[in-house]
Amino acid sequence: MDATTQVKEFLTSRRGRITPEQAGLPVFSGNRRVTGLRREEVALLAGVSVDYYVRLERGNLGGVSDTVLESLSRALQLDEVEHAHLFDLAHTQNAAPTARRRRLTNRVRPNVQRMLDAMSAPAFVRNGRSDFLAGNRLGRALYSPLFIDPIGTPNTARFAFLDPRARTFYPDWDQLASDLVAVLRTEAGRSPYDKGLTDLIGELSTRSDDFRVRWATHDVRAHRSGLKRIHHPVVGDLELTYEALDLNADTGLTFVVYGTLPDSASEQALQLLAAWAATADAEERSAALVIDQDPSADMVRRFE
Secondary structure, three states, X not given: OOHHHHHHHHHHHHHHOOOHHHHOOOOOOOOOOOOOOOHHHHHHHHOOOHHHHHHHHOXXXXXXXXXXXXXXXXXXXXXXXXXXXXXXXXXXXXXXXXXXXXXXXXXXXXXXHHHHHHOOXXXXXXXXXXXXXXXXXXXXXXXXXXXXXXXXXXXXXXXXXXXXXXXXHOOOHHHHHXXXXXXXXXXXXXXXXXXXXXXXXXXXXXXXXXXXXXXXXXXXOXXXXXXXXXXXXXXXXXXXXXXEEEOOOOOOOEEEEEEOOOOOHHHHHHHHHHHHHHHHHHHHHHHHHHHHHOOHHHHHHHOO
16 A cells, blocks of 8 residues: 555545535635635645645655644544544654554464453454454354355455355444445554555455445544444344453554343343354364264264
């Protein structure tokens, strides 16, 4: 992902969505050739020269100060996540080449796995690419469709856009799809040199029109808490709350925990899912023991 192009397209898209009325500018009679603000209007609102703003919108944030970025953020009426994204783009451009790559990890430490396993609620760890890196039994059961013929590491974005089952699994698929793309766009601002992220975005852009259209909007978002609806193939409809917490000791990893309202239908469904997961695990361990004692049993099971 080219950092200059990211800056150019982000600033252009944010400028195009604000009308003069929204910015508190006078509107004179006559046709405007742009639906949003003109470049000179953004420059006026940000307190910089038109030439300087044109340079910024061409994707050159080299040497730009935090003060100018703050003014630009106010002029474009960026929200908290967009504001952070703009600073990420600027800091990436201005960092020394050796410092541009975030030292990300995709390894889940044993202590984190023990924390997952100790929790009764569904929980898992993901990275900025939306890879499902580790989970407890109920977390894996909740997202069991991700583990059906995954390509590489199970990934919620790849599942959402490339697996037809996702539109049944996520009743609010349209909103979820937009949110996933916005999260990936946010991560691209922080880690534009992450090859795994670049490969994923390239794959989804090539194989999914739905992804490509959403990617072009340059929307950014951070998922920290909220409500998610799932139609699980085993227990049916679930309405879940979630909290997402960054693991400070593991750069780029996020700990996600789900919950339900007390005495709700979703709580009962989650209990049923926990029982199903425990039974499935017991059957798998039993099958593994039989195969270990008699390897020929695996050949029989494969052809059943």
